[in-house]
Amino acid sequence: MSEFFKIFIIPGGLLLVFMLLSLIRLILGPTVPDRIVALDTINTLVVAGMILVGAAYEEVIYIDVAIVYALLSYIGTLYVAKYLEGGPKK
Amino acid sequence: MGTLLTILYVFLGIGVIFNCLGSIGLLRFPDVYTRLHAATKTTTFGSIFTSLAVIVFSFYRWSISGDSKFVVLALHTIIALACLIITNPTGAHAIARAAHRSGVMPKQAVIDELKEAKLK
Numbered sequence: 001m002s003e004f005f006k007i008f009i010i011p012g013g014l015l016l017v018f019m020l021l022s023l024i025r026l027i028l029g030p031t032v033p034d035r036i037v038a039l040d041t042i043n044t045l046v047v048a049g050m051i052l053v054g055a056a057y058e059e060v061i062y063i064d065v066a067i068v069y070a071l072l073s074y075i076g077t078l079y080v081a082k083y084l085e086g087g088p089k090k
Numbered sequence: 091m092g093t094l095l096t097i098l099y100v101f102l103g104i105g106v107i108f109n110c111l112g113s114i115g116l117l118r119f120p121d122v123y124t125r126l127h128a129a130t131k132t133t134t135f136g137s138i139f140t141s142l143a144v145i146v147f148s149f150y151r152w153s154i155s156g157d158s159k160f161v162v163l164a165l166h167t168i169i170a171l172a173c174l175i176i177t178n179p180t181g182a183h184a185i186a187r188a189a190h191r192s193g194v195m196p197k198q199a200v201i202d203e204l205k206e207a208k209l210k
Contacts, residue, residue: 004147007095011102011140018113025116025125033122033189040181041116041129045109047174048137051167055144060159063166067173074177081181081188 008056015049036080043073094150101143108136121197122189130182134175141171 019042026038047070054062115128148164151157195202 007098007102008144011106014106015109018109021113022116031122031194033185033192033194034125036185037122037126037129038116040185041112041133044133044137044174044178047170048105048109048140051141051144051170055147055163058159058163060162060166063163063170067166067170070170070173070177074181077181078184081184085188085191
């Protein structure tokens, strides 16, 4: 089954390259919301890549980790957005 | 077998191309709102297609071998895809709302009618 391994691991590597491209925006980003958008994009790509790696190695545990990672990164994004928005004025 | 490989190549190709467009748009667009527009929608669409490739692969292997590991793989991928579809647009909406409330204007914007309307 090395044929299916190659089919799924090569798009996973390409997603890793796109994560590095998004990391450039995370480092350069002029404002704070730019960095949050880049972090959200990296989180989505990590979930998609983890599903591909789980299919390549035929292990279910990678996909369970991807589910937990998706929910926790969503909580983190909402938390930072709420912090940036600020509370009620005075 | 040949049909399966064609379906997998098409789904993975669409997914990888749209994820690539998302990260390039994140680098190239001028301000927060256009970057959000480029990054969030295209990565959600691309991740749907790469996960669909995994689901098709898992159901094919299950129908060939009858191993229950593959149906567990397919169902857990469906759950992860549902979490991604629900949480990703919600997070993007929260980011856009926070960016507007924190005073970030679009590039080349002259007036801000949303702030003048004083919606709460």
